[in-house]
Amino acid sequence: MAQSPAPQTAQVYPHQLPPLPYAYDALEPYIDKMTMEIHYTKHHGGYVNNLNKALENYADLQKLTVTELLAKIHQVPEAIRTAVRNHGGGHLNHSLFWKLMKKGGGGEPKGELAEAIGKAFHSFGDFREKFTACALGRFGSGWAWLMLKNGQLVIDSTANQDSPVMEGAQPILGLDVWEHAYYLKYQNRRNEYIESWWHVVNWDQVAENYQEARK
Numbered sequence: 402m403a404q405s406p407a408p409q410t411a412q413v414y415p416h417q418l419p420p421l422p423y424a425y426d427a428l429e430p431y432i433d434k435m436t437m438e439i440h441y442t443k444h445h446g447g448y449v450n451n452l453n454k455a456l457e458n459y460a461d462l463q464k465l466t467v468t469e470l471l472a473k474i475h476q477v478p479e480a481i482r483t484a485v486r487n488h489g490g491g492h493l494n495h496s497l498f499w500k501l502m503k504k505g506g507g508g509e510p511k512g513e514l515a516e517a518i519g520k521a522f523h524s525f526g527d528f529r530e531k532f533t534a535c536a537l538g539r540f541g542s543g544w545a546w547l548m549l550k551n552g553q554l555v556i557d558s559t560a561n562q563d564s565p566v567m568e569g570a571q572p573i574l575g576l577d578v579w580e581h582a583y584y585l586k587y588q589n590r591r592n593e594y595i596e597s598w599w600h601v602v603n604w605d606q607v608a609e610n611y612q613e614a615r616k
């Protein structure tokens with residue numbers, strides 16, 4: 402079943418690059434300006450362009466949001482299924498990702514989300530450790546996720562640009578562990594990138610995603 406789309410993904414064809422909610426250098430020194438600029442304009446921009454190209458001749462699919470396309474990926478015609486999976490997934494994942502970070506972020510979640518994380522993973526420290534291990538353990542390119550799956554908070558990773566919505570789950574928090582997300586500043590040191598990333602997590606947005614997913 403398709404999820405109720407979050408505002409940033411409510412649009413249909415032609416899909417558009419959503420505005421970046423901060424300047425390219427806003428997340429310095431944790432995420433560097435050049436990485437942000439290339440990641441947003443070239444990588445995310447490329448996914449949007451290629452998704453639109455794939456959908457060019459498919460009027461019915463043009464009426465669907467990217468979330469709906471991915472939730473129904475097995476019904477997408479084989480000729481464009483891989484393109485929609487890769488570029489649609491890339492578009493959705495990055496649209497979520499930018500909002501999950503902010504200048505002056507980090508710290509710990511509050512309220513219901515904090516309680517739910519404590520319940521599911523024992524403590525915030527244990528959650529952080531498990532999420533970090535998941536992100537480090539993803540071989541090659543992919544994402545680490547906190548997701549709501551069958552009503553449960555679950556930590557798992559996906560390969561490439563696969564989205565949790567392809568398996569009926571709702572992403573709450575996601576971390577891009579493709580090398581393009583960190584190589585310029587951290588080279589092969591994915592562990593340092595992940596440690597830095599915790600300093601910019603936008604827990605207000607994570608809490609909003611959690612409330613949205615529970616509806």
Ligand code: MN3
Nearest residue numbers: 444577579582
């Ligand atoms: Mn990326």
